[in-house]
Amino acid sequence: MSAETTDFARALREAGLRVTQQRLALLSILMDAADHPNADELLARARGLDDSMSLATVYRTLSALEEAGLIRKLSLEGEPARYEIAPVAEHDHLVDVETGEVIELESDEINRLRAELAAKLGYEIVSQHTLIRARKLRG
Amino acid sequence: MSAETTDFARALREAGLRVTQQRLALLSILMDAADHPNADELLARARGLDDSMSLATVYRTLSALEEAGLIRKLSLEGEPARYEIAPVAEHDHLVDVETGEVIELESDEINRLRAELAAKLGYEIVSQHTLIRARKLRG
DNA sequence: TTGACTATTGCGAATGAATTGCATTTACAG
DNA sequence: CTGTAAATGCAATTCATTCGCAATAGTCAA
Structure with a gap:
């Protein structure tokens, strides 16, 4: 595993969350994303890594990660919410x-x-x- | 009709919209509202004036009024949108x-x-x- | 005024994002 | 390894908002 993956695992543990494939997958996808994907897009990308991931898990994981402060939810008008890795500086x-x-x-x-x-x-x-x-x- | 009602009627006409009971009702409710009601609350209040109003009309009217720049939609996280009369000064x-x-x-x-x-x-x-x-x- | 035209309405059904119940799987503490 | 609670997948559900359609009501021209 790369250093990044290890960092994610530590971040999850520090937040009191179990380290699962799904959470690591979503975190790494968001870390690499140049854009701000929504839940469907995240599911599609995640299935490239683990084709069993479900949409319910994407939503549950995103909620957990947001609550833990690891990611940020971006609610736009009239379209599904988008997500990004929690920025070091707010923007x-x-x-x-x-x-x-x-x-x-x-x-x-x-x-x-x-x-x-x-x-x-x-x-x-x-x-x-x-x-x-x-x-x-x-x- | 009061001066206010007349103003609303003119505003509607200037926006190219027909002047209907429902639109006048919603505009006056929003004008008087000290809070920022959502669609359900607006329906409840509107039924005090005209008990035949439907929720679909509330939503359609709010869209039309927003498009005309007469009201403002306020999208909050995880709860139905709220509405206010378009403020003179943005805030x-x-x-x-x-x-x-x-x-x-x-x-x-x-x-x-x-x-x-x-x-x-x-x-x-x-x-x-x-x-x-x-x-x-x-x- | 009256009539005709079309926007608007009410109703119920449909949509679509997000959530939830439940049985199964998995992480991880001991 | 094993037990247990947390996490997952699936399907069903919720809930705000939208849409189809027939009925109603503004508006405009005569």
Whole structure:
């Protein structure tokens, strides 16, 4: 097993989860994914590694991994949720309204403003996410 | 009819939509709502005014009104979408993770930062929304 | 006003993402 | 190795939302 696989196993154990083929498969698929796959796409890719995986397991695994903080669920409007490996730094998303492409946005400054805004109201932020729908400008 | 009802009728006509009892009812309910009701709640309230309204009509009307820019759909994680009258100034939302209460946030500054961010990537913003989940700090 | 045209509605059935019950399998502690 | 609870696969279910279709009701022109 590669170093990465070992890391996933440790991460699972630290989260109090058993290390299963299915969980390792989904984690490695998400780690390698350049895009933000949804449950069906994850199932299709996972079956390339282990053709017995079921959709129910994909959903249950994704919930468990999200709860453990290992992955992030990205709920978009009118389409199935997409998933990504939990980013080291939190980031927001920009969806190209024409192509559906998802672009990751960094902005510490925005995060700081939001934290201040919440604090002013007497709240501490649990999670925050900005979703921008945008159209590519003609070059 | 009150001035408000007349305004709604004009708004509908300007959007190229027929002025129906159902649309007026939903618009006035949303205008008066202090909260952010979902489709079921809107149906229940609408039946107080017109007990023949159907859930299908609620959904179809909400889509039409949203498309016309008269209302805004607020998609939350794991629960039915909620709706609000289209605000004069765009704003974001903070959801209290303990009570489910939705608080509206103003931040021109954040909006400006997001527009800049998008422009830098060659995009023009179609819509943008920030959802913060937060916990009330002990006084 | 009246009639005609077509958007809108109500109803029930259908859809589709996500969840669940249950019997079987598997991880892993002892 | 063995026992036990956790995890899985499958099929059935849930629930928000959408759709087909016949009936109704806005709107527009005469």
